Amino acid sequence: MNLFLRRMGPARSRSAPPKRLGLLGESWARSFLEERGYKVVATNVRCRLGEIDLVAEEGGELVFVEVKTRKDTSFGYPEEQLSFSKRRRLMRLAQWYLVYRKMGERPLRFDVVSVLMTQRGRIIGFDLIQNAFSF
Numbered sequence: 001m002n003l004f005l006r007r008m009g010p011a012r013s014r015s016a017p018p019k020r021l022g023l024l025g026e027s028w029a030r031s032f033l034e035e036r037g038y039k040v041v042a043t044n045v046r047c048r049l050g051e052i053d054l055v056a057e058e059g060g061e062l063v064f065v066e067v068k069t070r071k072d073t074s075f076g077y078p079e080e081q082l083s084f085s086k087r088r089r090l091m092r093l094a095q096w097y098l099v100y101r102k103m104g105e106r107p108l109r110f111d112v113v114s115v116l117m118t119q120r121g122r123i124i125g126f127d128l129i130q131n132a133f134s135f
Helices: 002-007 018-035 084-100
Strands: 039-047 050-058 061-070 108-117 123-133
Touching: 018 039, 018 050, 018 061, 018 108, 018 123, 039 084, 050 084, 061 084, 084 108
Parallel strands: 061 108
Antiparallel strands: 039 050, 050 061, 108 123
């Protein structure tokens, strides 16, 4: 019985696991945004409400950035995977962040960085959608 279980163990894949792929996408998105003049002030901000991928400043606004990374478009483009409930959660997270950091009222926006990568982590396409949605 043990021999059978060892042979039928998990298959090994040379592709990046989804979590690693997401982290690679976020790291690339950070560099991409910084090259375009964004000043990234926080990454992977977590609280009980969820997670904000990137918080940056650009053009006098505080920018909350959602990074969507995919290895193919069989289920649509990465930015199309940003559901209404996810947008609503990001808005709540932004409100929490402003209160938590004692920032008060200030101009803000929500950007989305869409990243397409090969399974080995090579960028094959990307898009920056500024002001992707609002309150």
